[in-house]
Amino acid sequence: MQLIQHLETMKLFRSILLNEGEEINTSNLGNSWTLCDIFAEDHADDINGFHGKDGYVILSIDVSENMIDFDNSLFSMEHRKNEFEIVVDSQDVECEVYLVQGIEFDENQIIKGNTGSNEFEDYTTEYHGDLTKKDLMNLINEFQD
């Protein structure tokens, strides 16, 4: 039997669409993050098309395994495989501004806030699919190599 490889922390990314001069809502930084910074950019650029906003900020956080909502992360892995999504439980976090596009925003600041409790449309309380925690940890490990 193969053991699950445990990690101390993993780096996750999330894009926040903003208008020029707009502040980040630190009480609801969001639960859906991605292992892939390029996907976070794509999500803001192509998928949302900026949503009429002037630009976006990509935040990064370092999270440990016990901060992950495994049911929703596995659900996402099954249904949105190309998004490399990791769902983080509602909690206080400290983020770093990783990348800024289209707006003036201090790239070197640390953002402290809460991931909020924004239950998305396909939020699940329990995952019953075929994927396992080991599958998710393998995906996470691929990004850490």
Place this chain on the structure above:
Amino acid sequence: MPNYNMSSKLGKQLIFDFIKERMKDKKITQLRLSELIEINESTLIRNLKGETEMLLTTYLKICGALELRPYLIPSEIDENEFKRLFFN
């Protein structure tokens, strides 16, 4: 004299888009790539955003890290789509 300014601008975007797709396929973040090719992370990010010009040495290192072949193909034998999109 032909003007290659537009082809170079479009070509650069095509190449950067291709590099980013390759990074997703290989599950390599910009941070990881910057470590692999030993350049500053913010330099790489600014390069890929087109804010600053990428050095040819950086481009070649990226090709190495992402296992891409930076061939120079004579146009008369090229059947790649870049022929149509890039320099005609």
